[in-house]
Amino acid sequence: MIEMDKVVKRYKDVIALDHFSFLAGQNEIIGLLGPNGCGKTTAINCMLSLLKFDQGTINIFGEPVNPNNNKTKRRIGIVPQELAIFEKLNVVENIDFYCGLYVNDRRKRKQLVDEAIDFVGLEKYRKFVPKQLSGGLKRRLNIACGIAHKPDILFLDEPTVAVDAQSRNFILEGVKKMKAEGTTVIYTTHYLEEAEDLCDSFVIMDNGRNIAQGTLDDLQKSISTTESITVKFIAEDSTLVNRLKEIPHVNQVIKTKDKYNIQFEKNHNNLSNLIRFIDENSLTYSEIKSEQPSLSNIFLELTGKELRD
Ligand SMILES: Nc1ncnc2c1ncn2[C@@H]1O[C@H](COP(=O)(O)OP(=O)(O)OP(=O)(O)O)[C@@H](O)[C@H]1O
Numbered sequence: 001m002i003e004m005d006k007v008v009k010r011y012k013d014v015i016a017l018d019h020f021s022f023l024a025g026q027n028e029i030i031g032l033l034g035p036n037g038c039g040k041t042t043a044i045n046c047m048l049s050l051l052k053f054d055q056g057t058i059n060i061f062g063e064p065v066n067p068n069n070n071k072t073k074r075r076i077g078i079v080p081q082e083l084a085i086f087e088k089l090n091v092v093e094n095i096d097f098y099c100g101l102y103v104n105d106r107r108k109r110k111q112l113v114d115e116a117i118d119f120v121g122l123e124k125y126r127k128f129v130p131k132q133l134s135g136g137l138k139r140r141l142n143i144a145c146g147i148a149h150k151p152d153i154l155f156l157d158e159p160t161v162a163v164d165a166q167s168r169n170f171i172l173e174g175v176k177k178m179k180a181e182g183t184t185v186i187y188t189t190h191y192l193e194e195a196e197d198l199c200d201s202f203v204i205m206d207n208g209r210n211i212a213q214g215t216l217d218d219l220q221k222s223i224s225t226t227e228s229i230t231v232k233f234i235a236e237d238s239t240l241v242n243r244l245k246e247i248p249h250v251n252q253v254i255k256t257k258d259k260y261n262i263q264f265e266k267n268h269n270n271l272s273n274l275i276r277f278i279d280e281n282s283l284t285y286s287e288i289k290s291e292q293p294s295l296s297n298i299f300l301e302l303t304g305k306e307l308r309d
Pocket residue numbers: 011014015016034035036037038039040041042043
């Protein structure tokens with residue numbers, strides 16, 4: 001659906017995209033993740049042909065992007081991070097306005113607007129203007145405006161920032177439903193747990209480059225830390241952190257309130273080594289859990305940064 005190959009975009013001296021490549025297939029949710037200023041918005045704006053780029057190629061639906069290609073534009077939806085709704089128009093009128101940019105037939109549009117309202121759960125608020133809606137409801141309206149024309153590709157930029165739990169659930173369930181109906185979703189967020197639950201695959205960006213792309217499983221295989229074991233000891237002492245660090249292939253030991261999180265390098269018998277250490281030191285434990293690294297661990301290892309605003 002989207003093929004972006006070695007795209008370079010400069011703003012004078014700033015290289016916002018540095019040979020950035022990106023692939024999106026049909027019917028998947030791709031998390032586009034990266035620290036502030038890494039180039040996500042620039043990449044999206046190039047894909048939407050809102051920005052010209054200096055080098056490289058971008059094909060969408062098999063054709064080079066082109067701002068005058070209305071046929072392609074009709075098949076794309078965008079929900080920007082900043083709310084793009086009209087204060088003077090009510091819920092129905094706002095959605096109808098955006099849908100009208102793509103669909104001329106009034107009867108068809110009425111049906112699409114009704115479906116979008118149903119989709120984001122705004123039936124009770126049809127005649128409300130934005131100032132009568134809470135922040136979460138405004139975000140849902142923003143989404144309805146971007147999806148009413150039923151795009152094949154949808155760009156969602158941080159849709160759950162500052163929304164209440166109920167609206168957040170509506171939004172995430174809605175994204176899953178769109179995927180089930182065949183839409184490809186490009187999703188940017190700073191919430192890695194949310195991305196991990198929602199997305200089928202991920203692109204990790206840093207300094208304008210695609211530094212890793214794949215499923216969680218692919219990314220887990222690409223980093224050196226692959227196993228994180230958490231232990232709750234029954235008796236402990238202040239030397240334990242340093243002693244645990246002596247176990248072969250330990251990268252890091254983090255002590256939380258009542259547990260020890262031990263991060264190991266991949267491809268070693270880490271659990272067996274840890275259990276041997278516990279036996280040899282006559283330690284006892286009430287809990288032991290081995291986990292694959294989370295998206296947050298992967299992000300930290302690949303970029304050396306935590307993904308925070
Ligand atoms: N119009 C512009 N003129 C000059 N520099 C720009 C412009 N737009 C973006 N930049 C720079 O390009 C780089 C990439 O910016 P971009 O907005 O694409 O990042 P981002 O990943 O979307 O950031 P955020 O997560 O904060 O939205 C940054 O260094 C930014 O300062």
